[in-house]
Amino acid sequence: MIVAPLSSGSAGNSYYFESDGTSILVDAGLGPRETRKRLEQVGKTIEQVQAIVITHEHYDHIRGAGSIARKYHIPIYLTQGTLDASRINRDVTTTIVFPNDSTFTIGELNIHARRTLHDAADPACFVIESRDGTRVGVASDLGHADAPVIRHLSDCDGLFFEANHDLDMLRMGSYPWSLKRRIMSRFGHLSNDDSMTAVQRMIGADLKNLCLIHLSQKNNHESIVRDMATRLLSRLGATNQLELSIAKQFEATGVYEIARRRPARPRLPALNTQMALF
Ligand SMILES: [Zn+2]
Ligand SMILES: [Zn+2]
Structure with a gap:
């Protein structure tokens, strides 16, 4: 599977x-022109995107x-709560509603959705699974x-996971107290400390790429996250197993080719074939 944080x-x-x-975008927080530009940075075109x-x-x-979606005739997949809370015009846009905590298919990709705790109507995180069993969580x-999210994102080959803020920087920073409280709440964003605790619980034998995402521009710094993650990986003895990276805001981060090392579902000979050997 190819993954590129844009x-x-x-x-x-x-x-x-x-x-x-099959090519998809998870989230579309940039406009069409900027999305096209970022896709070109990673050698892709927006016309390839199917959903x-x-x-x-x-x-x-x-x-x-x-x-x-309108410009390139692409459907948007989202939960009913997200659709209702959004400003998407259903008359001119193809929308496909999936129930949260379910699995659905787009072309050759299985998408496993799991509800998250956040101050939104019906937010989800995903594990994207390819035909050969490669699993990438975002x-x-x-x-x-x-616990359900941790379980959902365990056993991945690639993990793109939030490390939003350094708690001290947030506490001491210039945000109004109400916003600080929202970010720190159970429906806000993950601090670096909480992110590392979660990552520690999710690292499995198959994880090869760990990319920390959605860093706050004001209340975090790439070097802090990198140091914390490097220390965690070395404590776990996982430094050689993993490629660690930090996702960028103002340019595409890069292209990751992630593959399952061992087949997800080993193929056993059919019973009658096996019987015939004796
Ligand atoms: Zn949000
Ligand atoms: Zn966000």
Whole structure:
């Protein structure tokens, strides 16, 4: 599977996924022109994109969805709560509603949705699974990583996971207290500390790519997150197993080719074949 974070953070989120001829965007927080430009940075075209899957209705995740969908005749997949809370015009846009906590298919990709805790109508995170069993999780905008989300994102080959803010920077920073309280609540965003605790619980034997996403521009710094994650990985003895990266806001982060090392579902010979050997 090919994964390319095009933009990550409160100024816009968009992630490109491709496998076996199916290409989708998870979130469309950039307008059509900027999305096209970022896709070109990673050697892709917007015409390749067959669907937009939305995590929740906040502006930084949905801003470009309607215009991209109409311009390029792409359907938007979202929960009913997200659709109702959004400004998407259903008369001129193809929308496909999926129930949260369900699995649906787009072309060759299975999308496993799981509800998240965030101050939105019906927010979701996803595991995207390709035909060969490669699983890539993408989750941001979590007030708290609860046990169902941790379970959902375990056993992934690639994980794109929020590390939003440094608690001290947020506490000491210039945000009004009401906003600080919202960010720190169970329906806000994950602090670096909470993110590392969750990552520690989710790292499995198959995880090869860990990318930390949705960093706050004001209350975090790439070097803080990188140091914390590096320390965690070395404590877990996972440094050699994993490629660690931090997603960028103002340019595409790069292209990740993620594959399952061992087949997800080993093929056993059919029973009658086996019997015939004796
Ligand atoms: Zn966001
Ligand atoms: Zn949000």
